[in-house]
Amino acid sequence: MKKIIIQSLKMFLMITVLTGLIYPLAILLIGQIIFPFQANGSLIVKNGKVIGSELFGQNFSDSIYFQSRPSAINYNPMPSGASNLALSNALLKEQVNTRKLEFRGNNFLSDSINVPSDMLFASGSGVDPHISVESAKLQIYRIIKYRNINPEKFKLISNLIDSLTEYPQFGVLGNQVVNVLSLNLKLDEESKQWKTKK
Amino acid sequence: MNYLLDFFQFILFLGLLTFLAYYIGNYFYKVVIGEKNILSPLLLKPEKLIYKIFRIDENEQMSWKTYLWSVLALSFINFIAVLLMQLFQQYLPLNPQKLPNVEFLLALNTAISFVTNTNWQAYSGETTLSYFVQMLGLAVQNFASAAAGIAILLALSRAISFRKGTTLGNFWVDLTRTVLYLLLPLAIILSIILISQGVVQTFSSYAVAKTIEGAQQVIPLGPAASQIAIKQLGTNGGGFFGVNSAFPFENFTPFSNFLQVLSILLIPASLVFTYGRMLGNKKHAWMIFDVMMFVFISGVAFSYWSEVSASSTYHTSQLMEGKEARFGVFNSILWSVATTAASNGSVNTMLDSLSPLSGFVTLLNIQLGEIIFGGVGSGLYGMFLFILLTVFISGLMVGRTPEYFGKKIESYEIKWAIIGILIPSVVVLFFTAIGSTTNQGLASILNKGPHGFSEILYAFSSGAGNNGSAFAGLNANTVFYNVMVGIAMLLGRFGVIIPVLAIAGNLVKKNIAPDTAGTLRTDNPLFAFLLLSVILIVGALTFFPALSIGPIIEHFLVQSGITF
Numbered sequence A: 001m002k003k004i005i006i007q008s009l010k011m012f013l014m015i016t017v018l019t020g021l022i023y024p025l026a027i028l029l030i031g032q033i034i035f036p037f038q039a040n041g042s043l044i045v046k047n048g049k050v051i052g053s054e055l056f057g058q059n060f061s062d063s064i065y066f067q068s069r070p071s072a073i074n075y076n077p078m079p080s081g082a083s084n085l086a087l088s089n090a091l092l093k094e095q096v097n098t099r100k101l102e103f104r105g106n107n108f109l110s111d112s113i114n115v116p117s118d119m120l121f122a123s124g125s126g127v128d129p130h131i132s133v134e135s136a137k138l139q140i141y142r143i144i145k146y147r148n149i150n151p152e153k154f155k156l157i158s159n160l161i162d163s164l165t166e167y168p169q170f171g172v173l174g175n176q177v178v179n180v181l182s183l184n185l186k187l188d189e190e191s192k193q194w195k196t197k198k
Numbered sequence B: 001m002n003y004l005l006d007f008f009q010f011i012l013f014l015g016l017l018t019f020l021a022y023y024i025g026n027y028f029y030k031v032v033i034g035e036k037n038i039l040s041p042l043l044l045k046p047e048k049l050i051y052k053i054f055r056i057d058e059n060e061q062m063s064w065k066t067y068l069w070s071v072l073a074l075s076f077i078n079f080i081a082v083l084l085m086q087l088f089q090q091y092l093p094l095n096p097q098k099l100p101n102v103e104f105l106l107a108l109n110t111a112i113s114f115v116t117n118t119n120w121q122a123y124s125g126e127t128t129l130s131y132f133v134q135m136l137g138l139a140v141q142n143f144a145s146a147a148a149g150i151a152i153l154l155a156l157s158r159a160i161s162f163r164k165g166t167t168l169g170n171f172w173v174d175l176t177r178t179v180l181y182l183l184l185p186l187a188i189i190l191s192i193i194l195i196s197q198g199v200v201q202t203f204s205s206y207a208v209a210k211t212i213e214g215a216q217q218v219i220p221l222g223p224a225a226s227q228i229a230i231k232q233l234g235t236n237g238g239g240f241f242g243v244n245s246a247f248p249f250e251n252f253t254p255f256s257n258f259l260q261v262l263s264i265l266l267i268p269a270s271l272v273f274t275y276g277r278m279l280g281n282k283k284h285a286w287m288i289f290d291v292m293m294f295v296f297i298s299g300v301a302f303s304y305w306s307e308v309s310a311s312s313t314y315h316t317s318q319l320m321e322g323k324e325a326r327f328g329v330f331n332s333i334l335w336s337v338a339t340t341a342a343s344n345g346s347v348n349t350m351l352d353s354l355s356p357l358s359g360f361v362t363l364l365n366i367q368l369g370e371i372i373f374g375g376v377g378s379g380l381y382g383m384f385l386f387i388l389l390t391v392f393i394s395g396l397m398v399g400r401t402p403e404y405f406g407k408k409i410e411s412y413e414i415k416w417a418i419i420g421i422l423i424p425s426v427v428v429l430f431f432t433a434i435g436s437t438t439n440q441g442l443a444s445i446l447n448k449g450p451h452g453f454s455e456i457l458y459a460f461s462s463g464a465g466n467n468g469s470a471f472a473g474l475n476a477n478t479v480f481y482n483v484m485v486g487i488a489m490l491l492g493r494f495g496v497i498i499p500v501l502a503i504a505g506n507l508v509k510k511n512i513a514p515d516t517a518g519t520l521r522t523d524n525p526l527f528a529f530l531l532l533s534v535i536l537i538v539g540a541l542t543f544f545p546a547l548s549i550g551p552i553i554e555h556f557l558v559q560s561g562i563t564f
Helices: A001-035 A092-105 A133-138 A138-147 A153-162 A179-191 B001-031 B040-053 B064-087 B102-116 B132-162 B171-196 B226-233 B254-279 B282-314 B326-343 B356-367 B378-398 B411-435 B448-466 B479-507 B524-559
Strands: A043-048 A050-051 A130-132 A177-179 B209-210 B216-217
Touching: A001 B064, A001 B132, A001 B171, A001 B226, A043 B209, A050 A130, A050 B209, A050 B216, A050 B411, A130 A133, A133 A153, A153 A177, A177 A179, A179 B479, B001 B171, B001 B254, B001 B282, B001 B326, B040 B171, B064 B102, B064 B132, B064 B171, B064 B209, B064 B479, B102 B132, B102 B479, B132 B171, B132 B226, B132 B254, B132 B282, B132 B479, B171 B226, B171 B254, B171 B356, B254 B282, B254 B378, B282 B326, B282 B356, B282 B378, B282 B524, B356 B448, B356 B524, B378 B411, B378 B448, B378 B479, B378 B524, B411 B448, B411 B479, B411 B524, B448 B479, B448 B524
Parallel strands: none
Antiparallel strands: A043 A050, A130 A177, B209 B216
C-alpha cells in the first residue's frame, strides 16, 4: 500500500509537470509567436486605448449604431452568462414580445415584417458579437434617419453590410452573420466622408 | 434555415468522425501493446525517460486489486492537490486579478468534479479561479482523469483476452502511454488550431476596454487554449470561462466549433476500435460502434426536429435563446447531443433554454449511463456492463451458459454488472427526490413548473453520469448542491470503476472456451439489436417516470401555450 501511495505521488508529479507546465507553456510560446493577435484576445486598439475585442459584442443603445443581440448581462462578461430561461417560462414569452415590438418601433418597421429570431432571443455568452445579415439590413433606415444623412446612402450601407458578412466557413460550416462592432466601426469611419442632409 | 447545409454538415461530421476514430483507434492499439507506431521515433525516448526518473518498473504486472488501489490512490492525491490549490490560490502565483481563496464547499465540489472527469462547475472561471489553479490544477486533471478512464478500459480488455491470467497490466504504464501518445499530441494540434481561430492563450491580466459608447467592458483572458483542447478531447468539458464554449474566447468560429464537437466524440469513438483490436475481433467493435452511432444519430435527428417544430410556439423561425448567432440552431443541437452522449458536458448553447424535447434528449443521453460513446474509457467500460447483461439475458433465452469471448459469464460477473448499472441510476433518482422535496433543493430553481423539476433532475443526472453540463438556471453554488452533487459524482465514478475492475479480476482467471455452433455471436446485427433493446429498456424503465413529469409534460404544456 505504501508503495502504491509513493508511486501515485510520483505519477501526480509527472503528470503535473508534463501537462500543467510543459504543455501549456509550449502552447503559450507557440501561440504568442505565430498568432500573437489572437492569443492576446484580438483586441482593437485605437489611439493607444483598448476599445474592445473583435470577438466580443458591445452594447449599442445609441440609434446611430447597429444594435447587437439582447444580452442577459448587458455585454459585461464578469461573469459571462445567459438568461437560462426555459421556453415554458412566462418571462421569456414576455421578453420576446417586448423585443419584437421594440425592434419594429425603433426601426420604423410595419407589423407585417418578421423580426429575425436573433433579435428576439438573448445569446448564450452574453457577448455574442454577431447578428444575422437580415437583422442588420432592417436597421439601415433608422441609422440613416438618426445620422441625418441622405437616404441615397441606403445602398452604400447595405453594401457595407455585404462586405463585412461572414459566410459559412469553407462554404459549409456555420451561419451567415455580420460582426456588429466591426460594422459600427466601419460605419463611423465611412460616414465621416458623407455629408449630412441639408 | 438552410436544411441542406445543416444536413451536409452532419454528414461531414459523421464521416470524419468514423474515419479518424478508426485510424486513431488502431494507432492507439499499437501504443498499448508496446508495438512500434508512427510516434514512437519521437516519443519512445521520453517515455523511457519518465520510467527512469520516476522509477517505474515497466514490466511489473498488477492484479486487479493493485490496479484499483493505484487508480484510487492517484485520484485521492489529485483531489487533495486541486482542493488545496483553490483554498490557497491568493498566495499562489499567476493570479493577476487577485482573486480570493475559494470558499471550502465550492472548492470541495470542484475538486471532486475534476478528479472524477465530470467537470460540473458551480462557479464561473473568470471571476473565481486564478490562472494557476486553472492551468496546474484543473487542466492537469483533465489529462489525469481521462487517462485513468482509458487505463481502466485497457485493463478490462486484457481481462477478456488473457487466458487464465492473473494480472491486468500496469496502471502507471497505461497512464503514461495514454497521456504521452494519445492525449498530448492531439491536444497540441487542437490547441494551436484553436488559437488561430481566436482562442486566447496568455498570462496577461484582463483587458479593460472603453467601448464605442463609452461603457467599461472587462475582457477576461488567460491560458485558455491549452485547457480547452484537452477539455474536449478528454470528455471533461469544464470551461475556462463561465459560459463554456459559447464564449467567444473559447470557441469563436464555426471551424473551431466543428473541431471541438468532433473532439468530444473522437477518443471515445476511437477506443471502440482499440477495444476490438485488443479482443481480436474487429466486427465486435463495429457492432458496438453501430449501436452507439444509431442512438447518437437518432438523438440528433429527434432533437433537431423538436427544436424546429417548437419554434412555432414563439411565432418565430428559430429558437435562439441561449444560442450564438454564428453557430445557429443545428450546430447548437449537434453539440448538445454530442456532449451529453459523450459525458463531456461542455456546451456552446444553454441547455436550459432548449425546447423541452431537445432537453429530454440531453437528459436521456446521460441517463442511459453515458455509454453512447460516453466518457473516454468510461463510456466503453459502461457499455461493457450492458453487453454482459445482454449476453446473460440472451443466454437465458437460448438455455446456454452465457459466454463473452469464450469466457463464462456467471453470477459473480452479473452481480457486479448490476451494481455498476444500478448505482448511478439510484443516485440520480434518490437525490432528485430529495432535491425536489426539500427547501434547500427547491430554492435554487430558476424556471418554475415542470422545468424546475428538470433542472434538479438534470443536476443529479449530470453529477452521477460524470457529465458536468447543467440546466444552468439552477443555482448550484449552495451548500445543498455542492455537497449532494459532490457525492453523486463520486458514486457515479467509483461506483462503476470498482465493479468493472472486480469483474475484470474475475474474468481474467477464466479459461477461454472455443467457439461452437451454439455460441451466441456478439458481432452480428442480431446481437446489436439485442444490446440496443437492453440499453433502451433499462434506461426507459428506470427514468421514464421522472422524464415524464419533467421535459415530456413540459412539451405538451408549451404546445398548448401554457407558461409559468
